[in-house]
Amino acid sequence: MAAERAHIGRRWWLAVVAFATGVGSYYARKQGWTWVEGLAANLSAGFLGAFLTVVLIDRALEKERSRQVRRATALALGRLRPCLLAQLELLASWYKAAAQEPCVPARDAKTFFTEEYFREVQYLDFSKPGPQAGSNWFWFSGQIFHEFQTKIQTVLDAYAPLVNTETLELLERILASPIPTAIMGLARLPETDAAQGTRRCYNMLAGPGVIDELQRYASLLHEFIEHFNRVAARGVSPVELLAWRDDVSPKWGSGRLICSQLDRDAVKYMMGPAHTVPKMRSTADKDPPNAVS
Numbered sequence: 001m002a003a004e005r006a007h008i009g010r011r012w013w014l015a016v017v018a019f020a021t022g023v024g025s026y027y028a029r030k031q032g033w034t035w036v037e038g039l040a041a042n043l044s045a046g047f048l049g050a051f052l053t054v055v056l057i058d059r060a061l062e063k064e065r066s067r068q069v070r071r072a073t074a075l076a077l078g079r080l081r082p083c084l085l086a087q088l089e090l091l092a093s094w095y096k097a098a099a100q101e102p103c104v105p106a107r108d109a110k111t112f113f114t115e116e117y118f119r120e121v122q123y124l125d126f127s128k129p130g131p132q133a134g135s136n137w138f139w140f141s142g143q144i145f146h147e148f149q150t151k152i153q154t155v156l157d158a159y160a161p162l163v164n165t166e167t168l169e170l171l172e173r174i175l176a177s178p179i180p181t182a183i184m185g186l187a188r189l190p191e192t193d194a195a196q197g198t199r200r201c202y203n204m205l206a207g208p209g210v211i212d213e214l215q216r217y218a219s220l221l222h223e224f225i226e227h228f229n230r231v232a233a234r235g236v237s238p239v240e241l242l243a244w245r246d247d248v249s250p251k252w253g254s255g256r257l258i259c260s261q262l263d264r265d266a267v268k269y270m271m272g273p274a275h276t277v278p279k280m281r282s283t284a285d286k287d288p289p290n291a292v293s
Helices: 002-031 034-098 115-123 137-159 165-176 178-185 189-196 210-231
Strands: none
Touching (some): 034 115, 034 165, 034 210, 115 210, 137 178, 165 210
16 A cells, blocks of 8 residues: 555656646746756656656556456356355255245345244254255254355465455455354264253254344345355356255255254253343244254
8 A cells, every 4th residue: 555655656746847847947938048948848748748658557557457356356256156056055945944834035036034034944953854865954054154164265365365355355254254153063063962961952043142143144145145246257146046946955844843842951052142041932933942052
């Protein structure tokens, strides 16, 4: 930044000198100093020409730098596209597996992160089988989040000096979100509970504070997708995902926690800030069951 200011200062110094020598030439003419008038006029024309040349070169260089930044940013985001789609497929699958009734987003919707989405995903039992054979939602979710975070870090390492500031800030905010870290850290929770003899239910997204963090993460993803679609060569649509098809796993409601599975004596697992856990309710209620944490 300091070097850029110094460069701009040198450029305008040429203009000041051109103006000063021009004034000097005019004054010499009034005084009848012919040789001084000619010298000052030549100097003024030379400095003015140099100033205009520098301005034109700077504009051409800035235009080329902007073009390179746009190209590098588009390339960087293009490398993220498969993992971004996998992340959206996962979040859509959470809703699909937890929803009591099938509800596919309208094709003209800009997002599937609605009030209903955040209400229903709190019923997802992470210990139930996930979309991938032989895995539960703990392992499958942790794997997708890990791949997305790793890919973002790889792209930042390779493109950080080249991409624009908005892209860098959005990617850094995604990396800093507590949701990916929490989900990745819970991958082996059922095995740990079994070894320690701990009983609990695994509707992890219903923990105090968790859904608030998930809403912030979803809002950040939505912001990133809008930026992605403005810059990348190929955009993504959150409502045109494979997960919404009936012939694609998971089945609607296949991972939904049944209220009778809840045990008032089970250990509560809290992924959010500690506060009073609300009273448990039946699946007929609109609000989700307690965070079992």
